[in-house]
Amino acid sequence: MFKVAFDLNADASGWPPVSVERLWGEKTDVRFEIRVANTPFFVPGIAVGDLVRVRADHERRELVYEGFTAESGHSTVRIVFLRHDARDSVERRLRGAGCSWETTEGFKKLIAVDVPPDVAYEELRRWLLERIESGDIELQESAISATHRGQLSQFP
Incomplete structure (x- = not known):
């Protein structure tokens, strides 16, 4: 396993709040190619x-x-919890769908969610959008795979 540095540029609002994120990766058979190992x-x-x-x-x-x-x-989605009492139900739904997630000390209201290819993303996304409507969370769809985009009737 190797750490790979991803340099980041903040937007006008100052997001992201870091200039570099380091992700774990595994070597492949191709020189200077890494398979990303975390979300x-x-x-x-x-x-x-x-x-x-x-x-x-x-x-x-x-x-x-x-x-x-x-x-x-x-796919990668990020969830920010706007209401503390929403966390358990969101994590339960993610776990039931087959997703995993990571947390970080510096941003306790944020989780980075891995959505595996076999997850029914359209159904999960519809549920997450309802959580946005109810004011429970904010959602960022950071990397939506072709597999998951193909499940959606509409995607921005």
């Missing part, structure tokens, strides 16, 4: 299992993301 909190367009090109940055002494190679079929 990103801030890196856009990347999901678990995606293949990325990296380069060795000797000055920084780390591997740095250089480009996207191929998607895995997984």
